Amino acid sequence: MNGMGILKGLGVTLKHFFQTYVDDIKYGGRKYIGNENFETRQGLKAQGAYTVQYPEEKLAMPERFRFVPFLVVEEPDHPDRAGHDWCTSCGICAKVCPPQCIWIVRSEDPVTKRPVPEPEAFFIDIDICMNCGYCAEFCPFDAIKMDHDYEMADYDRTGVGLHIHDKPRLSKPFSYYYDIAPTTAAEEAAGRGGWEHPDVIKEKKKSGQPVMDKPWHMLRAEDPEARAAAAAAAQAAAASASASAGPKVDMAAERAKRRQEALARHRAWKQ
Amino acid sequence: MTDMLAPVAPTELETGSALEYLKNKFPDAVKDDTRQGFGGVVIDRSKLVDVARAVRDELGYDYLSSATAVDYHGISDHMEMVYHAFRTSGGPALVMKAQTPRENAEVPSLVGVWPGADFQEREAYDLYGIQFPGHPNQKRILLWDGFDGHPMRKDWKEAYYEEDHKPFESRWPKGYVRRAEELNIFGKNVRYPADLDLSRLTDTSEQSIYSGMGLGVDVQELTAEPGQMRTDRLVVNLGPHHPSTHGVFRMVVTLDGETVETLEPVMGYLHRNHEKIGERNAWLMNIPFTDRLDYISSMGNNMGYVMAVEQLLAKGARYTPPTYRAEVIRVLMVELTRIVNHLWAIGFLLNDLGAFFTPALYAIAEREKILDFFEATAGSRLMCNYMRFQGVYKDLPERMRGTSNTLNDKIRDFNTMDYLAELINERLPRSIDELDHFLTDSEIIKTRCEGVGILPPEMGVAYSATGPLLRASGVPYDIRRMDPYSIYPELDFDICTRPNGDVYDRYLIRLDEMRESIRILKQCLPRLEATQGEDIFAGNKAIYAPRVPVGEAYGRVDNPKGELGFYVVSEGDPKGPQNPWRYHVRAPSFINLTALGQMCKGHKVADIVVILGSIDIVLGETDR
Amino acid sequence: MSQLDLRELHSPEFPVPTDMQGNVAITSLSKIYNWSRRSSMWPLLFGLACCAIEMIATAASRYDLSRFGMEVMRASPRQSDLMIVSGTVTKKMVVPIVRIYNQMPEPKYVMAMGACASGGGPFKEGYNVVSGIDQYIPVDVYIPGCPPTPQALLYGLISLQKKIDGQSLANMDDVPWYGVGPSDPVPVPVLGPDIIDPRQAELIRQQAVLAAQGKPFGVRELSGAALGVRAAVPVVEAKPALEAATASTEAAAELDPEKAARLAKREAALARKRAAQGGEKSE
Incomplete structure (x- = not known):
């Protein structure tokens, strides 16, 4: 009908x-x-x-969700590499980036002119970034990761540090990465053989020290006092070691300070 | 049109003997392509039309899949048209090439043999500057008239040109960031010829579109015979900003009253230089770019490109094909993509019919369920970037779990395999049935769709139509069966066809294909279970700079919109930059439009929108 | 869930007697005006590329734009308040976009959705791609992402609402469309050998003169000579220069001799290193 x-x-x-x-x-x-x-x-x-x-x-994003990349930095009170970048400025992410939106300035030792495994500057132009995730996929140090933070609308894009993300803005502590992708982080840690930076693991294995079986921020949370003492001791040892080495103590302190400032700025910006 | 069809039953020969046949018949015009890694024949361009006619009529290669140009500037300083012809009864390609010097490049047009070459030759003219004597309508198609130069030529540099190959030197180790516009004296992505004279500049880009349209009112025609309705002839522009052109597509239509006399598609409003960028990219970098071709079915695009490059890789010494699990996951993803695409296509076809948004909303609701799975597995809803050479990005996650942090508080946590099983066995079949129930019998849809925009099978093949468009005309041409790839040979499914070739059949065939996809997906599930834990990568994990051997390859897949082909040429020496010399996309949305003008002729203006909707185009792929 | 939060309208700047509370609402004209405006933002039904798919997904039932009073997507620019530029803007398309923008009545807002519309995106280097729609028309909100997820788009829309909330009727700079006369249309670009922005005509003419004199023209090698050209020509649209750290090597060298020396040293060191490695590119 x-x-x-x-x-x-x-x-x-x-x-x-x-x-x-x-x-x-x-x-x-x-x-x-x-x-x-x-x-x-x-x-x-x-x-x-x-x-x-x-x-x-x-909606909470699934672990593999990709938005704009960020750089993993160590916790500010990490005993081995407090506030240190995971990035060694090897440049693989910049090479593999399809739209070529990653710019890295490699650090050099001011005296010997040899490259230092830490980027002097790191930029990602998020107006070009296509969120493909290659940088995170091919980074041999697990130092660059895809963020879940999509709330990034801006009223302006050309200002300094707005849509060209610089290192302070890109840097986020390892605990943040662990927060957004615990399973992936665990897989990667298994691949590296420990929860520290690959370089630290290599050194520790050479000297026979035990590697961490959990990320630092969790160890710290389990036993805050002892860990804090350990961290302080490690830092003091590092400070005295570098003090004997001369002017380097300033650099380490300076770097930690800068990192703190960057993180504070990042938090301030988030609010 | 009838003279273009094969008049006699052609001889069915194997590709090898077909080439021999050609060489015997045209001994001085047809030669083997002897370059390393290349195949097919090189045809003297003066004899090209004759040879092509023999290929079509005597050898039965009735279907021209791809016609594209390659510029060998700096290698052998000639340009080349490459044709891939297939038989609709199945089998591999016959590859033909015609070479021409770069200066005054000229290759005879094959539109008379395969009308499907029409747009492709126009594109070659537009981007390479090759003249096609005999082409009925040779003018620019993607760029505008008056554009300076032919941009795909290797010696043509754009305003933001930095280097020939990625990665660029300036990014590392001294990557002092700058925006490209800061380097350009105009602050924009522009460059002008040195002799630019602004005083004499007028915008002529629209002139050729309207030429031959007879703009203005013809008084003679207005005096129609008594008793008939007096109608005006007028030219109407639909698009590029029009709600039912599925993007920024434009049609210039001449109407007699409300009846379409001619329809001329105008495109290029989303021409984002995919191929030029693709030739600068390294091999791996093109995968996320292919996502942005047909951005509704990115998984299918990944698959096509990855397969084309794997063909090249297979010519090298150390190559292991993707593992079985990787192939199963690929098929799973591609078939889910097909459902996503068809849901979208049906929803928006109904939008075009005037059923504004309700069917589309229902379709999108189901689509979101699949996208959730994509997001958890590949990391993105739309731009999946999931396939890699010889494998896939990562195995399916154990759980599709949102991770809560300070930002996002609402968590979903499903077991992936359970989710998939429920999706494939219950949710999707149910929603397809519901869509069927909702729409198929509706009298309005039938009245609007039946008998509208008929594409006869012979015409469909001649115009190189593919995918659901061709199968709805009754041609059982499905690459998954005709030129099988991946694990399709061992899967049990049918090629859907419908007899009438009108809009209604094109709607029905999408329902059929979704049901067939469900059938395939149901067979994928046990295979996934059985291969749980196996490698998803052949050999090591993905390397970021694969060494691709010299040669050419044409990889094609049956994408939801039709045959998606990638013609890739590698000229790289193993020590040099590793990037494609030629990267061409045979885009189904683009070539399916060749027949649009013919299909719309004689219909009412409201039907244009429906016919276009039933072809199901996506502009990212049409314009690339 | 998205109930109207009328409380924010009742700003208690004016003391309401206790017995009258709940019976009277006191608000400023700007507030109620902005509230009604931002709660009925009608976007233009206007999709360009991939981002349009996410825009449609946002308008569909899962993310549901109508919770914000934005579901009325108008196909005609005459009826819309907001243009969501959703996707790659090509040179061929920017002409219609500017025309459509000019046809929209004030007050009008433009949202650049996704990397392409904001700044060119992954296709920026292409010859037919505009590096951001803000090169041609003013943009109110930029949403990064490729493509931004529906939630990211919603966040952008909320940001736009916040922006509207901040516009005071008392300030003519905020609401210029109530000023005298119609607003000036944006000059429509012309498609010549490449796209020509009429606002740039003077600059292009000067370049043509330079080219006629055989002086360095064009953009390819900007180091040295071309930078000099740039300094000699008044740039029409001066981009806000980034900080020294982000400036180009050459530009930095011109600005700061100390830095130049350092860069030269670094170059030399790099060259030495390359030579040591036998000229092969480090992987």
């Missing part, structure tokens, strides 16, 4: 319409409360409205 097809179709629309209300009753008024209901709503069994109420509830 003519018109039956349309009615059939409208039936589907009607079903969808009522489904939403039936669904709401099923949740018993707790549709937007609690993570469990959220998971049901966003899962395959979802019926009815499944809207993510964005500013109030935010």
